[in-house]
Amino acid sequence: MPARPLLDVRRIYLEPAAAELPRGRQILARWPDAERVEVDSHWRIPELHGDETNVRRWVRIKTEALVLGVKKSLTARPNGRSADFIAPSTANGCAMACAYCYVPRRKGYSNPVTVFCNIEQITGYLARHVARQGVKPEPNQCDPVSWVYDLGENGDCSVDADISDNVADLISLFRGLPSAKGSFATKYVNRRLLDLDPQGRTRIRFSLMPAEIARLLDIRTSPVAERLAALDDFVAAGYEVHVNLSPVVVTANWLADWAELLDQLDAATSPATKAQLAAEVIFLTHNEDLHRVNLGWHPRAEEVLWRPAMQETKRSEGGQVNVRYRSGDKGRYVSELLALIEARTPWLRVRYAF
Template sequence: MLRVSRIFLEREALAYPRAHDHDILARFPDAERVEVASHWNIPGLHGNEGLVRDWVRVKRTVLVLGVRKTFPVRPNGRSADFIAPGFASGCAMACAYCYVPRRKGFANPISTFVNLEAIHRAVGRHAAKQGPKKPAQTDPAAWVYDIGENSDVSVDALVSDNVRDTVAFFRTLPGAKASFATKYVNRALLSYDPQGRTRVRFSLMPQRVAKTVDVRTSPVGERIGAINDFVAAGYEVHLNFSPVILYEGWRRDYAELFEQLDDVLSDEAKAQLKAEVIFLTHNALLHEVNLGWHPKAEALLWTPETQEAKTSQMGGENVRYRHGFKGKQVAALRDLLARKMPYCAVRYAF
């Protein structure tokens, strides 16, 4: 997954123990270390259109260490109640539909923040201000904080102890739990002892499509095969059917996926299982980037005959499946899931 040969170090990060050899730098002792003024705007990396051709190589070989400057906790209401300030951004995987590269130019390796304690303090202060949680689709009793909005937490755990320490932090945070979606099976997380205070959402789609668009991720069968073990290790495990991509035969493939899940899942896993369903949202700028390194994926993702313009909650100009048409497909998927896995409630679908 990672063969880091160059680490860009924000100068300020060198003042933090987490950056030094007992944690992050010790994992990549042979990597070239390059000091930079800012983790966000690195000359030759961010905004370098020529790097599109090396999209995957950069993700595999480059790491950025920085200091997080702001600590917003934003309301969400879908995957979680709140989005926590992340301890990383970017990813070593290369899912063709990922929205993070839309904001980071033409290269999107992992950027890891070394001031984790400041992030935890911000979340702790926020959680302390919340009253008792009223039952909601996010969770019936706990305030849920998404800790991996802009990265894949399972991969982040290959880089630093940020993930292990955050799982431990949420064990001690009254009335709250962590949550993250992942497409990578990192069995080291099984030793983190979450005690039910961290929710893992395994992202799934039919393997026939995943092999084209889920680049450098764990095979779907491996993700499914890990669910029982994560439940047994003390995680709450939900499913994230995202993104749902429409193509000829998609319903047949999802029926087979649901049957595979039903065959594999333990009774314990089924008893606590819930799902979220998110249909594809794409972006014209990302479409152009993808054409530079993975045009085959765009044959699935960019279908103007079924898509329309959409302004996102953050103000971005995206495309989604057309209104009316999409609603019928959402209903069809929910009906299929209810028939194949009646024990798996859908927390939300759009």
């Protein structure tokens, strides 16, 4: 059977104000035959955002439903790890269905894409925020020169770029901001992005993990081999390209699997790509509620994600119960992987690892 398309939009839930904006009209024109359902708020759509009732049709919802809303609160939150600031979202939710993803916890686990149609307000806010920062006073792990703004905290911008021009507008914005860069992580190779002329002002971070475990956990994403094959092309198109080695999932053969992936990364990249590539290394954090939901649609994933004998509990700021590898063991795992990176890809700068 052929793979189901990532998006086959048949029903669009929309806040009336979003449908009146130019971006809303653009999206509605793209799917003229989709059923339109007016809603008071993109946050409160029970038939989309329930957990247990939707678990068996989770992927269908992600494929067929789209939500149009208006972003009410515009703030750029300080970060300091991957980026200096988290930009206000131009979308949230995702058409992909990675088994470990933290994003669905915010809005119910089916969580299809919501596009915020007041893009002019969002880009205007960002331009003013960048102007207020002035020149970056000193280098940090985010970037030695530019302020870095994470653009895709609650989704995947490469997927969003197939829905509307929001991502193109963000790339255009940062192209004209010499003191700042946009940045987003992705598991989806969207070659339409190659035509957007970022001129080095957008950093795209391709997430990588060993192919075998990615086939189990990275549901509906681009294959890891396809992501590796895209790295040189995105550098040639003017993007700053980094990699996210994440999430690192510890299994019986995890170090051998990562050694193979690092060898593949070395073989896939040109000297020009290697010269500017950097990595973030992020070990798995899982969530108790997501674990329960996954048991209803993808229990095999939980065999490697939910390992109580290896994990300890950490309650999040929002009160949710998360699990991560036990602190003493995790420190050893991080050291082992960093040593492997140094041995297999000594040219790869690790920005941070945790």
